[in-house]
Amino acid sequence: MPHDLQPVVLRDELVELGSQFREYQQRPEPDLALLAGLHERKARAFAAWADVTGDINLRLEARRAEQAAATARMQHLQRTGQCADDGTPAVARLLTSPTQWEHARSVLAHVADHSPLPGPDARLLVIMLTLRTAHTGTGNLVGQDVNALNLDEPEELIGRLTGCGWLSMPGTVDDLLASRPESPTPITVPSLRPREDGSGPFSFGRKVRPKLSGWAQRVVLDKKLRKAKATSAVRLLALQLATRTDASGRLGGDQEGIPLDVLAAWVPTDSAALQPMLDQLTRADWLTDATLGPTHLSGQLSERVLPFSCPLV
Known part of the structure; x- marks a missing residue:
């Protein structure tokens, strides 16, 4: 100048x-x-x-x-989650149709079957990266997107994801974690790229992907979970429970609940660890006990998680 x-x-x-x-x-x-x-x-x-x-x-x-x-x-x-100048939501944070809930469940199921690394931290990160890249196999990421997840060793996890070929990106892990919104890091998940016929692992289109990603981000970064210092396993449990509710926010179809071994596999954790995790969600006021709530995970009803309401559905 x-x-x-x-x-x-x-x-x-x-x-x-x-x-x-x-x-x-x-x-x-x-x-x-x-x-x-x-x-x-x-x-x-x-x-x-x-x-x-x-x-x-x-x-x-x-x-x-x-x-x-x-x-x-x-x-x-x-x-x-604010509105654009024309009054329309910038991102639909809460999923509004049964089809969108099916798409959310399809992403969680896909990651459960194809996560390249074990453990709750890895699965949570893979879910968020999958949602960010689901339509084309490519997307943008900044350091805050990863750091906000409060993972134990994010540098190591990203290094292992790139090392096994599941994730690719220019630069180093440190470059990614230091990147800011004005200069995001482009990332690629090769397994999510469309095949030659245009098909991919998911059936939803480009307009639905940011809705799913925004909704999941709102769940795992919910202020109640942050205040409770919820672990990755607890955040995964919150995601899974939110996708298994009816229109009134009640868990399970026809109040049948969810088998504990299935829920534990989704998280993933041992079935015995679910009770303390559900107790933590309840203490954080993320879940509200209904007639039969998480305390009935022991004894004769130990094979079912019975209905309770969820504020994020």
């Missing part, structure tokens, strides 16, 4: 913007609304700069800033 750029107010705005972008880079957590505002200011400033100098490259930079602002704004709306 020329030191003698006129008008002075434009030069001061560009200097201040440079400082604020540098400050943003130092933030420990992204703020997409703030980032969108900075890009909007940059677009206006660079457009004015182009008017002063007649430089076409500055005009192109202003347009890129406008696009970056729109992208950051949409990401903010999607992550917070």
